[in-house]
Amino acid sequence: MLELNYIEKDREIVSMKKISTMSIIALVTAMLGACQNDAAVTKAPAAADKTTKKVTKVKKAKPVDYTTLTKREQSYINQLKITAIGDSVMEGSAYKYKKVFSQMNLNTSVSRQIYELADIERSMIDQGQMADTLLIGLGTNGTYTPEQMAQIMQVAGTKRTVFWINVHTPDSPWEEEVNAALAKSAKKYQNLTIIDWAAYSKDHNDWFVADHTHPTTDGINSLVTFVAKNIALKNL
Known part of the structure; x- marks a missing residue:
């Protein structure tokens, strides 16, 4: 009986280690996913800035030539x-x-x-x-x-x-x-x-x-x- 109790306890310890390991993996995965999302969000304004620059770019008008008529x-x-x-x-x-x-x-x-x-x-x-x-x-x-x-x-x-x-x-x-x-x-x-x-x-x-x-x-x-x-x- 005593030997069985030790065996059961060993199983519980192993099971708890498995659960802890899985929790750590899940937590790390979640953290990596959050970091990727943050990176995507911070990149978005840069793309928007490029678009704004293209829209606001205006061509300079050519000076009028008063020496001749078209x-x-x-x-x-x-x-x-x-x-x-x-x-x-x-x-x-x-x-x-x-x-x-x-x-x-x-x-x-x-x-x-x-x-x-x-x-x-x-x-x-x-x-x-x-x-x-x-x-x-x-x-x-x-x-x-x-x-x-x-x-x-x-x-x-x-x-x-x-x-x-x-x-x-x-x-x-x-x-x-x-x-x-x-x-x-x-x-x-x-x-x-x-x-x-x-x-x-x-x-x-x-x-x-x-x-x-x-x-x-x-x-x-x-x-x-x-x-x-x-x-x-x-x-x-």
């Missing part, structure tokens, strides 16, 4: 009915304007002032000479008041598109005043667009004769192409 732009400018009113700067560039803008009706005069513009507009409208697109090249001979601009834009009307070339006349005391006033006016009148000739020509002294205001042949080519490009880009 075929589409040339076609548009050639067919555009446009009225141009300006001073001696525009008058000296008239031959190039008429070459580029084949449908342009040009009205220019030496030493013309901005305050004269409203009356010129009225006269041209009465004679049926005012197109739906108006180009203005005034300001090299002096500035204007807000009241004068209000009258100019009122006569032009809200349905007419108005482009105004700002001025490059660094030797005059009113260049900055005129250009600042034009920029301010463009914010007030939705149908007024300023063509920034002053900024475009700033570092090109070779485009101007001795007075730094009237353009040379190269300056005229650059001016008219720049004006045409701006008008085309605004409307196409």
